[in-house]
Structure formats: structure tokens, C-alpha cells
Amino acid sequence: MFESALCQIIFYVFAALALLCAVGVVAFRNPVTSAMNMALCFGLVSAILFGLGAQFLGIIQIIIYAGAILVLFVFVIMMLDIKAEEHSPASWLPAVGGTVVAAVFAGMVMSVSMNLPGAKDGSCPAKTLWDNIGELSLAPQPQQAEAPAKVTRFGGALPALSPAAAAKALNPDIAPEQAANATTYPDVKLVGHTLFTQYNIPFVILGFALLSGSVGAMALARKYRKD
Amino acid sequence: MIQNLPWLFLLLPLLAAVIDWVVFRKCSKCAAALSILSVAATFALCVAYLCGLQTGTPGIYTWMPVAAAQLSLHMGLVLDPLAMRMMLVVTGIGLLVHIFSIGYMKGDPSNLSRYFAGLSIFMFSMTCIVLADNLAMTFIGWEMVGFSSYLLIGHWFDKASAADAAKKAFITNRVGDFGFLIGILLTLGVFGSLNFADMGAKAAGIAPAILTATVLFLFCGAVGKSAQFPLHVWLPDAMEGPTPVSALIHAATMVAAGVYMLVRLQVAMGEAAFTGTACNVIATVGAITAVLAALMAVQQDDIKRVLAYSTLSQLGYMVMAVGLLAGEAAMFHLYTHAWFKALLFLGAGAIIICCHHEQDIWKMGGLAKRMPLTVLCFLMGTCALIAVPGFSGFFSKEAILDAALEQNPVFFWVGAGVAALTTFYMARLCLVAFCGSARAHGAEHAKEACPTMLLPLLVLAVMAIISGYGFAADSLVPFEGFHAHGFALGLPFYAGMGALALGLLLAFALYGCGKRSKDPLSGNAVSDALRNRFYIDALYDKVIIGGLQEIVAHIIEFIDAAVIRGLLMQGSAWLTARIGLLLSYIQGGSLRAYAFVCGFGLLILIFLLAFNL
Amino acid sequence: MIPLAHYLIFSGLLFSIGLAGVLVRKNIIVVFMCLEMMLTAANVSLVAFSRAQGTAGIPVYDAQVLSLFVSGIAAAEVAIGLALIVAMFRSRKSVESTELTSLKD
Numbered sequence: 001m002f003e004s005a006l007c008q009i010i011f012y013v014f015a016a017l018a019l020l021c022a023v024g025v026v027a028f029r030n031p032v033t034s035a036m037n038m039a040l041c042f043g044l045v046s047a048i049l050f051g052l053g054a055q056f057l058g059i060i061q062i063i064i065y066a067g068a069i070l071v072l073f074v075f076v077i078m079m080l081d082i083k084a085e086e087h088s089p090a091s092w093l094p095a096v097g098g099t100v101v102a103a104v105f106a107g108m109v110m111s112v113s114m115n116l117p118g119a120k121d122g123s124c125p126a127k128t129l130w131d132n133i134g135e136l137s138l139a140p141q142p143q144q145a146e147a148p149a150k151v152t153r154f155g156g157a158l159p160a161l162s163p164a165a166a167a168k169a170l171n172p173d174i175a176p177e178q179a180a181n182a183t184t185y186p187d188v189k190l191v192g193h194t195l196f197t198q199y200n201i202p203f204v205i206l207g208f209a210l211l212s213g214s215v216g217a218m219a220l221a222r223k224y225r226k227d
Numbered sequence: 228m229i230q231n232l233p234w235l236f237l238l239l240p241l242l243a244a245v246i247d248w249v250v251f252r253k254c255s256k257c258a259a260a261l262s263i264l265s266v267a268a269t270f271a272l273c274v275a276y277l278c279g280l281q282t283g284t285p286g287i288y289t290w291m292p293v294a295a296a297q298l299s300l301h302m303g304l305v306l307d308p309l310a311m312r313m314m315l316v317v318t319g320i321g322l323l324v325h326i327f328s329i330g331y332m333k334g335d336p337s338n339l340s341r342y343f344a345g346l347s348i349f350m351f352s353m354t355c356i357v358l359a360d361n362l363a364m365t366f367i368g369w370e371m372v373g374f375s376s377y378l379l380i381g382h383w384f385d386k387a388s389a390a391d392a393a394k395k396a397f398i399t400n401r402v403g404d405f406g407f408l409i410g411i412l413l414t415l416g417v418f419g420s421l422n423f424a425d426m427g428a429k430a431a432g433i434a435p436a437i438l439t440a441t442v443l444f445l446f447c448g449a450v451g452k453s454a455q456f457p458l459h460v461w462l463p464d465a466m467e468g469p470t471p472v473s474a475l476i477h478a479a480t481m482v483a484a485g486v487y488m489l490v491r492l493q494v495a496m497g498e499a500a501f502t503g504t505a506c507n508v509i510a511t512v513g514a515i516t517a518v519l520a521a522l523m524a525v526q527q528d529d530i531k532r533v534l535a536y537s538t539l540s541q542l543g544y545m546v547m548a549v550g551l552l553a554g555e556a557a558m559f560h561l562y563t564h565a566w567f568k569a570l571l572f573l574g575a576g577a578i579i580i581c582c583h584h585e586q587d588i589w590k591m592g593g594l595a596k597r598m599p600l601t602v603l604c605f606l607m608g609t610c611a612l613i614a615v616p617g618f619s620g621f622f623s624k625e626a627i628l629d630a631a632l633e634q635n636p637v638f639f640w641v642g643a644g645v646a647a648l649t650t651f652y653m654a655r656l657c658l659v660a661f662c663g664s665a666r667a668h669g670a671e672h673a674k675e676a677c678p679t680m681l682l683p684l685l686v687l688a689v690m691a692i693i694s695g696y697g698f699a700a701d702s703l704v705p706f707e708g709f710h711a712h713g714f715a716l717g718l719p720f721y722a723g724m725g726a727l728a729l730g731l732l733l734a735f736a737l738y739g740c741g742k743r744s745k746d747p748l749s750g751n752a753v754s755d756a757l758r759n760r761f762y763i764d765a766l767y768d769k770v771i772i773g774g775l776q777e778i779v780a781h782i783i784e785f786i787d788a789a790v791i792r793g794l795l796m797q798g799s800a801w802l803t804a805r806i807g808l809l810l811s812y813i814q815g816g817s818l819r820a821y822a823f824v825c826g827f828g829l830l831i832l833i834f835l836l837a838f839n840l
Numbered sequence: 841m842i843p844l845a846h847y848l849i850f851s852g853l854l855f856s857i858g859l860a861g862v863l864v865r866k867n868i869i870v871v872f873m874c875l876e877m878m879l880t881a882a883n884v885s886l887v888a889f890s891r892a893q894g895t896a897g898i899p900v901y902d903a904q905v906l907s908l909f910v911s912g913i914a915a916a917e918v919a920i921g922l923a924l925i926v927a928m929f930r931s932r933k934s935v936e937s938t939e940l941t942s943l944k945d
Contacts, residue, residue, distance in 0.1 A: 011842050015850045022854055022877055025870070026861035034870050038877065045880055048850070051842075054887045057904055057911075061880070064911050069876060069918045076922045077869060080929045094819050098863025101826045102856040108830070109852030112837050113845045158844065158888075162897020169898055194901035195908070206912045213916030220923035223930070818937035822863050 011051050018044035030084040031077045035070060042066045053161050056191045161185045169193075230283035233304045235272060236314065236358060239265040240350035247344035255339030262343040263325045266350060270318040276311050277702070287360075298415070303360035305423065309494065309558070312705035313357045313487055316562055317480050320569045321350050323683035324475040327573050330679035331471050331580055342382055342469070349375035349476060356484050361421040362411045362445075365488060369407065369448065372481050373400045379476060380468040392464035399461040403451015410444030417441055423495035430500040442505040445492060446512075453485030453542045456516040460764050462539055466531040470576030473531060478538045478572050479565040486545040486561050487705075490554040494707070498552050510550025514641045517543030519761065521648035525655070526748065526757035529586045530575045533656050537612065538568055540645055544627055547638055553630030558706040560623035566694050567611035567620055570687035574605035577676035577684065578660070583669040589745070590667035591660040597673045602661050604684040609657055611691040613650040613730065614723055619695030621723070628719035643722040650730025658738040847888035854881035868928070868935045872921055879914050883907040 021044065024037035046061035167174055167182040170189055195203055243265035251258040291300040325346060332339055352375050355368030373396075381393030415421055417437055418429050430438070449455065454462035465477045476482070489509070493501055501509075517540045524536030541564050548557035579586055581598055595602045611620035624646065631639040665671040676684070693699050701710060737747055748754050756762065854877060861874030890903030925935055932939050 008842055011846070015846075019850070019853055019857065022857040025873055025877065026857060026864060031867055031869050034873060038873050041877065042880065045854075045884060048847075048884060049887055052847070052887050052891050053899065054890070054904055057883070057887055057907060060908065060911055061883070064915055065876065065880065069915060072918055072922055073869060073873060076925060080926065080935065082867065082869065082935055094823065095864045097823055098819075098826075098860050101823065101830060101863055102860030104830055105826070105833070105859055106853055106856035108833050108837065109856065110849055113848040113852060116845055116848075158842070158891050159894050160897060161894075161899070165897040190898070190901055191904055191908070194905050198902070199905050202909065206909055210912060210916045213919045217919040217923035220920065221926045818940050819863065819866070826859055826863055 007051055011048060014044045014047045014051075018048070031082050032074065035073050035077065038073075039066050039070045042070070052158075053185065054187065056188045166190060231286050232272070232282045233276075233285045233306060233358070236269050236304070236354045237351060239269050240347045240354065244344045244347035244351060247340050247347060252338075252340050255343070258340035258343040259325075259329055262347045263322070263329075265347060266318055266322045266325050269350070269354070270315075270322050273311065273314045273318050276306065277315060300363045301361060301422070302364055303422075304358045305360040306358070308707045308709075309491065309705050310357050312562075312703055314354065315703060316565045316705065317353050317357060318350070320479045320565055320687075321346075321353075321475060323686055324471045324569065324573070327474075327576070327680050327683040328469070328471045330677045331576050332469065333677075335469075337383055342379070345375055345378040345382065346472075346475070349379065349481070353480055353484070357487065360423055362414055362423075363421050365491075366404075366407065366411055369404065369452065369484070369488075372452075372476075372484065373397060373404070376400075376465070376476050376481060379472040380465045382469055382472070383467070386467070388464075389467040392461075392467040396461040396465050399458050400451045403447050403449075403458050406444050406447025407449075407451070410441055410447060413437075413441040413444055423491060426492075426495045426500075427497050430496045433500075435502045438500050439502045439505045442492070442496075442501055443508060446489065446505070446509055449485030449489050449546065450512065451485075452488075453482050453546060454516075454539055455485070455512050455543065455546055456519055457763070459516055459520065459539050460760070460767060463532050463535045463760070466529070466535050470531065470572060470579060473535070474569045474572030474576065477535065478568040482538065482542055483545070483561045483565060486542065486549060486557055489546070489549045490558055490706070493549065493552070493554045498554075501552060506550045506552060508550070510547045510635070510638055513543045513545070513547030513550055514638055515543070516540070517547060517645045518641060518648075521645045521652070523757055523760050524652040525648065526746070526754050527652075528589055528746075530578065530588050530591075530656065530660065531572070531586055533588070533652060534568070534571050534575055537571075537649060537653065540649060541568070541612075544624070544642065544645070547642070548627045548630055551627075551630050551634040551638060553627065553634070555704075555706050555709060556623070556626035556630045559626050559700065559704050559709065560620075562700075562704045563611065563619040563623040563691075563694050566687055567608045567618075567691040570604060570608035570684065570691050571612065573680070573684055573687065574601055574608060577601045577680045578605070578673075580680070581673040581676055582667075583672070585667060585669040587667075588656055588660040591670045592666045593662065593664045594670060594673055595661040597665075597670075598675045600681060601676050601684060604681075604688040605661075606657065607688040607691050609653045611695075613653050613727060614646060615727065616724075617692075619691055619693070622695035622700070625719055625723060628723060629717075632719055639719070639722070643726050646723055647726035647730045650727050651734050654731050654734030655738055658734060844888055844892040848885055851881045851885035851888070854878075854884065866936045866938055868925055868937050869922075871937065872918070872925070876914060876918065879910055883910055886910070 018041050021037045021041035025034045025041065028034050028037060042061060042065040046058040046066070049055075049058035049061055163182040163185045164179045166186055167179040168176075170186060170193060240262075243261050247258040247261055251261065285304045285306070287301050287303040289299055290302050293299045325343075328342070328346070332342060349372060352368045352371030355371060356365055357368075359365040359368060377393045377397040380396055381390050383389045384393070411421065414426075417433055418426050420426070420429075451458045462477060462482065466473055468477070520536045520539035520543060524533050524540065527533045527536060541560070545557045545560050545564070548554070548560065578591070578594060578598070578601060581601070582591060582594075585591065607618070611618040614621040614624040624642075628639055628642050628646075631642050665673075675681070694703065697710075746754075749758075759765065858874040858876075858878035858881060861877070862871050865871050865874065886903045886907040890899045890901065890907075893900045893903070928940075929935055
């Protein structure tokens with residue numbers, strides 16, 4: 001219970017801080033400050049991912065976003081020696097317009113999220129997310145004949161992670177008592193397992209995308225000689 | 228297989244033209260050799276056929292099949308004596324002209340491959356006319372000779388007068404061809420077929436008025452191509468082309484195509500189809516042309532133009548003979564005229580070259596001493612033209628005068644008068660150019676022509692003498708069953724002799740022995756009118772180009788300015804520009820505006836999706 | 841006990857802040873950062889759903905792999921995008937989005 005409470009506090013604090021940093025990214029005029037705020041924001045987001053039990057993605061978030069991408073940003077800012085954005089009197093219109101659009105968007109997302117079935121009272125609706133979306137969308141979806149197996153809880157606690165089930169999933173031949181003995185949850189192993197079995201070919205294709213991306217980046221950023 | 232051999236007549240020159248143009252563009256020697264080879268081969272083939280080679284009926288190629296079978300366009304060859312002997316004239320003179328061209332065009336800076344390709348394509352087109360077994364094919368060849376004539380008149384296209392002459396020839400021919408086309412369509416409607424072979428059987432059942440109209444429309448084609456009054460204006464200008472071209476196309480063969488076509492129709496439809504009215508019109512047009520052209524020739528100074536008007540006048544003779552239903556005499560004269568007029572033109576060409584491109588006879592003189600052989604050949608041609616007894620022209624002219632006397636004495640006297648005029652202007656030409664002493668630098672240094680030019684001259688001179696005699700004419704005149712009559716001492720003979728004597732006497736009296744340096748007839752109103760071709764060209768310039776064309780141009784200009792430029796071009800441009808201006812607000816070019824619109828669209832999408840309105 | 845809805849709200853807010861940044865800022869580099877932020881927001885909701893949809897104590901790893909792919913593509917995109925920005929800076933001596941008007945002119 002205590003652990004759960006701590007988790008809650010950590011989530012809300014980190015979420016608030018992450019949003020604050022995100023506002024900082026938008027609000028600060030100096031791009032370097034924006035970049036630093038963004039690094040902080042990504043760190044906090046990765047903490048939230050940790051809280052969700054996705055350790056691997058949390059680490060990736062730090063390594064890729066906070067590490068590689070942010071460094072690239074800062075590098076480019078330094079290289080191009082970009083100064084702080086000058087305040088121009090004519091810029092209030094896009095600023096206000098953009099804020100209004102974003103605010104309306106936020107309001108919509110919040111109202112949708114809050115009004116999802118069971119989101120307020122913590123009860124557990126016996127419907128899948130897809131059914132809900134089908135209900136919400138413009139076109140009526142055909143009713144599914146079979147009762148949905150998976151249940152999405154928009155309210156209430158998220159389902160707990162089970163190390164025993166994870167051990168069983170990784171090694172189907174494992175003895176039940178041995179599985180029951182497992183104490184840690186092998187998130188990285190499971191992500192790797194999924195990635196290299198079910199999503200092997202997409203993963204390879206992603207590798208090619210990255211390769212062509214880096215080659216393209218070199219080609220684009222190359223300085224062409226005048227001749 | 229073997230029965231399709233005659234198609235080589237068409238294929239060889241066409242192939243030569245294509246290869247000359249595509250492959251031998253840069254190698255004028257190869258082009259000349261190939262063209263000469265193709266003509267020589269067709270000539271040999273022609274001789275073989277005339278010597279009795281039999282290959283059966285050549286295959287007929289259906290060019291444009293149409294459901295209604297009689298409307299289908301066929302390509303067929305007709306190999307009767309009329310066609311084959313005409314082919315002999317065409318290929319024979321063609322061969323000599325090709326050979327002459329080598330000498331004549333030597334050192335010419337223009338592209339000789341183009342020249343020889345033009346000659347070959349002309350041979351192809353002319354063959355197409357001569358061997359055609361239907362009017363559609365004739366028409367194709369008809370247009371093709373017009374085209375090749377255009378190419379060859381305009382061979383020196385960088386010279387403005389040559390380019391203009393080419394254009395004039397082409398456009399004037401178009402006028403005649405328009406009538407010809409109407410005539411062909413009428414023929415198709417009236418006879419139900421364009422095949423010459425089918426016409427004779429059907430001619431009897433057709434109303435004379437319709438027949439007259441058909442024949443006269445077809446005659447329009449001959450008026451254009453054979454340069455009859457009133458469309459004669461292009462032929463003298465066509466002399467801007469190289470002289471061998473004038474010899475081949477504008478004297479011996481192409482201009483005779485009109486006569487050939489008329490005779491072919493007369494044979495095919497039967498003489499009955501040529502009703503009295505039609506015949507009168509044809510004969511009158513021929514007679515007018517003969518007289519007018521002969522009169523104009525009297526006051527021309529350019530050696531080629533004298534010959535050109537003489538050609539016009541002789542063509543008038545032939546057309547008159549056709550109109551007098553004497554197709555036989557017309558073809559006889561066509562045949563002798565082809566030889567001696569080619570001779571005269573080639574001789575003129577040799578003289579022009581040897582006098583360093585001098586064409587004015589008043590700047591020649593005394594050439595008989597400097598280039599005796601050429602002048603002798605030229606004189607042979609002249610004798611044939613003015614119908615000195617014993618020369619070929621004498622026999623054919625007698626034949627026409629005979630026919631005229633038989634049919635209508637008016638035409639006979641016109642013919643005799645023209646003969647006198649012919650004698651006068653040819654004698655004038657010879658006396659001024661050949662006798663006396665040289666009147667210009669070019670003529671002083673004239674030398675005998677080179678062998679490639681002399682050889683064709685000699686051959687043609689022989690033909691000019693002997694082709695009228697029975698032994699040559701009976702087997703060579705392009706007419707089925709032709710038989711030379713020999714001449715009889717009658718009115719035509721005396722009239723002809725009188726004309727000859729009168730012309731010679733007048734010429735000697737006026738021009739003496741080339742002592743004068745100026746035309747004694749010039750300087751009065753009549754002479755001016757003759758020199759200016761009776762102001763017919765000027766009239767055409769004023770009325771057709773200045774009047775009619777201006778009116779049409781104004782109408783077209785109005786349509787152009789108001790409808791096309793104003794409404795279609797500027798109107799559509801204005802509309803497009805307005806719409807573009809309106810739409811350009813969307814395409815503002817501002818990245819943030821795009822992002823804003825994108826975000827706004829996202830909002831609307833979510834609103835519609837999630838709030839289920 | 842944090843319900844799924846709260847993760848979704850957080851993700852939505854982060855996304856709209858990113859959206860606001862894209863719309864408001866002129867500096868293309870910052871616009872680009874905000875785009876990355878929006879991608880991260882999407883990742884958060886993906887992971888949250890992965891957890892919520894899980895059965896028998898195991899999250900749906902398809903969603904996590906998808907978010908991994910999003911990160912990978914984002915990395916490639918950043919490389920290309922920054923190279924474009926460098927090229928743009930070379931030719932225009934500016935990284936302001938208001939300068940990108942050559943299509944209009």
C-alpha cells in the first residue's frame with residue numbers, strides 16, 4: 001500500500017514537473033534553454049515510464065532522446081550559433097492562435113479521457129477499448145458476436161505485473177514451482193523476446209531506415225563546393 | 228512474284244531518294260551515283276518492257292479498304308503502250324538530265340545530295356502519275372510532283388526569288404489541284420469508280436451536262452500542272468530553279484503530265500465523253516495560252532524565259548489538240564517536244580554555265596564560234612521547235628494542224644500564227660545569242676561545255692531529229708496503235724512553211740546577224756506589255772493578293788484578335804489569374820499558417836470523431 | 841493506484857503543449873523539439889495502454905515494441921531534420937520559419 005502511494009505521488013509530481021518543463025521548452029526564447037528544458041522533460045517522462053513498469057523503454061527514452069537527440073539539437077544550435085528569438089510586435093496573433101488551438105485540443109483530450117467509461121468511479125467496464133471507440137465514432141460499428149476477452153480499465157488500478165507469468169512466458173517448459181519462485185520481472189528480456197521473434201523483420205527494416213537516414217543526413221548537410 | 232516486277236518503277240527512285248536523303252547527306256557523289264543508277268535501272272526496265280518483256284498483270288495493292296468496295300483506294304499499275312512509252316520518255320530524258328546535272332552542278336555550293344534526292348523523288352512521283360491505274364493514285368503522284376517541283380525550284384532557297392518562285396508554283400498549282408480534286412470526287416460519284424479501266428463502259432449512260440462538268444473540273448488540274456491560261460504564271464518564274472530541273476520538270480515531263488492525264492481520260496472514257504462544250508473550252512484555253520505565251524516570248528531577254536514561254540505555248544498546242552479530240556496528235560507532239568525542249572533547255576544550261584551564269588541573251592553573242600558543238604545542238608533543237616521540215620517537231624506540228632483543220636479552221640489559223648511567232652522568237656534568240664560578237668565579258672571567255680554536259684546534248688540532238696520519223700515514232704509515241712502518217716502537201720504544210728518563212732524573214736530583217744546590241748522592238752507600249760506578261764501577274768498581285776487576300780486577312784484578323792486572342796487567350800488567362808490570385812491566399816507560403824490550419828483541422832476531426840455530433 | 845485515464849490526460853497535455861510550441865515558435869529548431877515532445881507523449885500513452893491491456897500479469901508488448909519503433913524513427917527523423925536545418929541555414933542564414941517563403945515569392 002505504501003509502495004502504491006509512493007508510486008502515486010511520484011507519478012503526479014513527475015507529471016507536473018514534466019509538463020512544466022514542456023511549457024518551458026515552448027516559452028523560453030533562448031533555444032539552448034529550451035533544449036535543457038526538453039532534456040529535463042524527457043528524463044521525467046522516462047521516470048513515468050519506469051513507474052509503468054516499462055524499464056527498457058524508460059532507459060531508451062533517456063539514451064535516445066535525452067542522450068542522442070538532445071545532444072544533436074544542442075550541437076546544431078551551437079554550430080549555427082543561433083541567438084535568442086527576437087520579440088516582434090506582430091507575433092501576438094500566431095502566439096494567441098497557437099495557444100488557443102492547443103488549449104482547445106487539451107480540453108478535448110481531457111474531456112474525452114475523463115468521460116471514458118469507469119474513469120471517474122474506478123469501476124471496471126466490461127468493454128474493450130475498441131468497442132468504446134466504435135461507440136464514440138461517427139459511424140456505428142457492427143456489433144461483435146463474441147464477448148471480448150480483454151478488458152480495458154480506464155479507471156481503477158492497472159493490473160499488477162506477475163514475475164511468475166513472465167518467467168512462464170519466457171520459458172514455457174519451466175516447472176510451475178520454479179516459476180512461482182521468480183521474484184524479479186524481466187521486462188528487458190520480454191521486450192527483446194517480442195522484438196526478435198514477432199517483430200524481427202520490422203526491426204531490420206527500422207535498421208535500414210536509420211541507415212538511410214544517416215546517409216541522407218550526411219548528403220544534406222554536406223557543404224557543396226562552388227565548382 | 229515476277230508479275231510484281233513493274234513495282235520496281237516506283238520503288239527504285241523512291242529508295243534512291245530516301246537513301247540519298249538519309250544516308251548520303253554528306254556524300255554528294257554517292258547520292259548522284261545512286262540517283263543515276265536508279266534512273267538507269269528504271270530506264271533499262273522500261274526498254275525491256277517495250278522490247279516485249281511480259282510479266283503478267285502486276286498485283287493491285289489495296290491501300291485504304293473501305294466497306295463500300297468501290298470507294299476503296301487501290302494502288303495499281305497500268306502497263307499499256309500509252310503508259311510504257313510515256314515512261315520511256317520520262318526515264319530517258321530523266322537519265323540524260325541526271326547525267327547533265329553532274330556537269331551543271333559541279334562546284335555548286337548548295338547541298339547536291341538534296342538536289343539528287345529531289346530529282347529521284349520527282350522520278351518517283353512522275354512514275355506514279357504515268358503508271359497509275361486510277362485517278363486517286365494519279366492525284367497522289369500529282370501532288371508529289373508538285374512537292375518535288377517545289378523542292379527543286381527552291382533548290383537555291385537562299386535566293387529570295389527562287390524561294391518566292393517555288394512558293395508561287397506550289398500555290399498556283401494548289402488552285403488547279405482543288406478543281407482536280409473536285410473533278411475526281413465527281414468522277415467517283417458519276418462513274419462509281421476511279422479506275423480508268425471501268426470508266427469507258429459507264430460513260431455512255433451519263434447526262435452530257437454532268438460529263439462536261441466532270442471533264443472540265445478534271446481539266447482544272449491540267450490547267451494548273453500544265454500551266455495553261457489563267458494559271459500559267461508560275462512556269463516562267465519556275466526558271467529560277469537549276470536549268471536541268473527546268474529541262475526535266477518544267478519542259479519535258481511534269482508540265483506534260485496535264486496533257487498525259489487528259490489523253491489518258493480521253494482514252495479511258497472514250498472520246499464521246501468529251502462533249503462539245505468541254506472540248507471547246509479545252510481547245511480555247513489551249514489556243515489562248517499558245518498565243519499569249521508566244522507573244523510574251525517575243526520580248527523576253529532571259530534565255531531560259533524565252534524557252535519557258537515557248538514551253539507554255541507548245542503546251543497550249545497540245546491542250547488544244549486534246550480539245551480537238553486529237554489525243555494522238557497531242558501525245559505525238561508531247562513526245563517530240565519532250566526531246567527537243569529538253570535539248571533546248573540543257574543547251575541553254577550549258578550556254579549559261581559556259582558564259583559564267585549569264586542568262587541575258589543581249590550579253591551573249593558570237594557564241595557560235597566559241598562553243599560550236601553546243602550551239603549546233605541548240606540549233607537542232609530550235610529547228611525541231613520551229614518545225615523545219617525533216618525535224619521531229621515538223622511532223623508533230625503538222626499532225627496537230629491537220630487535226631485542227633479537220634475540226635475547226637479557227638484553231639488551225641491560230642496554230643499557224645503561233646508557229647510563225649515561234650519561229651520569230653527562236654530565230655531572234657539564236658541570232659542575238661550566237662551571231663555577231665560578244666557583248667559582255669562572260670561570253671568572250673566562253674568555252675565548249677564539258678563532256679558530261681555535251682553527251683546528253685548530243686543524244687538529245689539525235690532524238691530531236693529522228694524521233695518524228697515513222698520508224699522511231701511508231702514504236703515510241705505514247706499512244707496505242709500510233710501510226711505516223713508522213714506528211715502530205717496540203718494546206719497545213721503550206722501554212723506551216725509560210726509561218727516558218729515569215730518568222731525567219733522578220734527575225735533576220737530585225738536582228739540581222741547579231742550586230743545590234745539593243746532590241747529594235749523595245750521602248751513602246753506593246754513591247755512593255757509583252758515584257759510585263761500583259762500585266763497578268765500584276766493584276767493577280769493587285770486583285771487576288773491585294774484585294775481578296777486583304778479582305779480575308781481582315782476577317783481572319785478580326786477572328787484572331789477578338790475571339791482567339793481576346794476571348795480564348797486573354798479571357799482564359801484573366802480567369803486563371805483571378806482564380807490563382809484567390810487561391811494564392813491559401814498558399815501563403817507561411818509555415819506557421821500551414822501548421823495552424825493543420826492543427827485546426829485536427830481539432831475539427833477530433834471533435835467530429837470523439838463527440839459524435 | 842493511478843488509473844489509465846490519468847496517464848492519458850498527462851499524455852494529452854504533453855501533446856498539446858508540443859502542438860502549441862509547433863504553432864507558436866518561429867525558430868525551426870524549437871519547433872522540431874516540440875515535435876519530438878509530441879512523439880514522446882504518444883509513446884507514454886502507448887506504454888500506458890500496453891500495461892492496461894495486459895492479461896495474466898504481462899503487458900501487451902506489441903505496444904511497447906511500437907513505441908520503440910517510434911523512438912527509432914524519431915531518431916532518423918531528427919538526423920534528417922537537423923541536416924535540413926543546417927542546409928537551410930547555409931542558404932538563408934536563418935532558421936526562422938517565417939523566412940521560408942520562396943514558394944510564395
